[in-house]
Amino acid sequence: MNTEVIGTWAGLVWTALNESGKMNVKALKKATKLKEKELYAGMGWLAREGKLSIAEIEGDVELELIG
Template identity: 55%
Template sequence: MPTVEEYFGKNAGVVWHALKEKGPMNIAQLKSKTKLTDKELYGALGWLGREGKTCILGNTPLLFKFSLKE
């Protein structure tokens, strides 16, 4: 069984590369691009957010887009 760091770290890398390649994306776009499950995607976004690598664009939760910090 993978460690927490291996599991979420790997998925965070997948999300990071998707955002680096395509720019800001919403949840549906990230799910489509990364093929991660909801749990994997939200865990990865939480990991990246905690590391200070992402930001949220927009005011309405259902319309949020996630972006890499510059």
């Protein structure tokens, strides 16, 4: 795994959130068709860039793009 691949996964996460707005991890995983570790790597990339809001609501993790 290299940064180019992780960047591609981040792009899939960004696209899904951009099209659908807020999503939980389960819905995002289904929308992107990524494996769990791939999904979290992409989420981490976007979070590190300050492009992702992550909140825990009623025991579920909800994600949303910032800006």
